[in-house]
Amino acid sequence: MNVSGNSPARKLVYWGSHYLMIGAFVVFALFPLYWLLKVSVTPNDILYTEGVRMWPSRTTWENYFFVLTQSNFPHYFLNSVIVAGTTAIVTTMVAAVTGYSFSRFAFRGKVIIVALMLITQMFPLVMLIAPIFKILAPLGLTDSLTGLIIVYTAFNVPFATFLMQSFFDGIPKDLEEAAMIDGNTRFQAFRRIILPLTLPGVAATLGFVFTAAWSELLFALMLVSSESASTFPVGLLSFVSKFSVDFGQMMAAGVLALIPACAFFLLIQRYLVQGLTAGAVKG
């Protein structure tokens, strides 16, 4: 049905309601972020006295200043960058290779492996904390960033694999077969022909795993006890003391924590958009 082909009035109504709905959704989704920003620049002394206002009468950077200079936050932040970045890269590499083999090869035990990977996704994570702690402790991997990276990678690989597989499924087999006939080994064909075409998929997987690892709290809290190996979600909790919550500083830390995720998506958005618009592989 071609709606836009009708009279101008109907077109106006159609696109008007279209944008109205998108607008409503965007407002709904972004409002908490706006509130985060607002509270983070509100001076402490007027936070509770001014009542509910869309914008405080006075703004200040002192929360940011405090978080960056007086707290452990920069350290947590760096830990998170290391953990989330490494997890994203390792997971995506493993998922690319595994997803490719799922997409292209028939091999013994494939069904069993796929089933096992699905099963790992069914358990509530809480159930697994104790056994994982038991496994990691003797290896000296509790209270360490390496331990977190291993756990996050293990948990993200199954989903990331299925995600990558679906991207490989979208690329015709003929392409690497043509490359193999042209003189590539299968691995060369994968690297030089298939992988460049899967960049949108790689970007999406990187982004997904990065944000998942970036905001993970449960394991970060349970497996790590020292300040030195804490990630920023754990650090955020340190703004909650027994008697009060320092909302201003917490929100400022929250805003700062958004920066790497945003930067990351800015970096990969070129490929994400390409993935949505190109459809260049087939036809």
Added chain:
Amino acid sequence: MASIEISNAVKSYGAVDVLHGIDLDIQDGEFIVLVGPSGCGKSTLLRMIAGLEDITSGAISIGGTVVNELQPKDRDIAMVFQSYALYPHMSVAENMSYALTLRKTAREKITDAITNVAEILGLTALLERRPKALSGGQRQRVAMGRAIVRKPQAFLFDEPLSNLDARLREQMRTEIRKLHRRLGATSVYVTHDQIEAMTMADRIVAMHDGIIQQVGSPVEIYDRPANIFVASFIGSPAMNFLKGAYEVAQNGTAGIRLTDGSFVPVLPARGATANQAVTLGARPEHIAIAADENGENGGIPARVELIEPMGLSTLVHVSLAGNPVKIFTLDRPDFAVDSFIHIAFDMEKIHVFDTETELRLPPENEPHGPQTA
């Protein structure tokens, strides 16, 4: 350029045999067309030659070397895919030069080769474009070009024209043939289209259910089909088949008594015995519409069911004792649907098949030809 020998090649997927012992010798420089209905194993055989499928048992050699264990890249063959399989992230020129670059060919040599091939195929103006920005026909040409620049031992084509419209397909058919003349490269061409097979092949390999039914020149296959399958698959409109029993008269003349009792004289068939169940095979152009009941060979009455004018000719569908029969005529028919006409079979041209084995029983006077069954 090289010859290709396939001996007793078998392909199984698990317990399912897809190819049952294929034997085929392809001469150096020959244009071979593998033809058969969808699913008969043509692509599988081609991909085994290319090295894209394992050979379950048997051997394939290219240029005298057994290639069973060689990777595709070491077989020095080029392939044109049905989907063209152009690399979407490379320009036309890069697509065509990819194989040469991998072989570390000198830059100037690559440029020369590309310029030359682009000229032959009329792609010169498109060299910088991405495949996305090309029409179907142009993509097809790029796929051809990518194969040609390499000067491989052999070309393999897997239904390369089936995504083109009819007119373009016809044009490319001729072009591929001309290219083959010019390059003289050994080619194996897979198609399910019997017209492509007829018009392009030096030799046709007719396949059915993973078995080669017949190998021969297009005319051989058309005029002397080895069995009912080949007879029905090759030729359009298709051959007519009528069941009956073989009869021999005292004076040595023979014929087939059709189920409705009418009698069609045939040349005495080698190996046929009296009362044997046989099938009469008659191409539409080998059935004449007799002017009256006393026409040539006597006429058998048949009811006209449909008249299909095709410009040059007319296809007349009749019902012969309940069996549909198609007749090809260059005359403009002067009868109407539902009227009765008399038809006569051309005794010299029609075939006798053993109904049980489906093999053709050739006339006694036909020389023993090389036929695969």
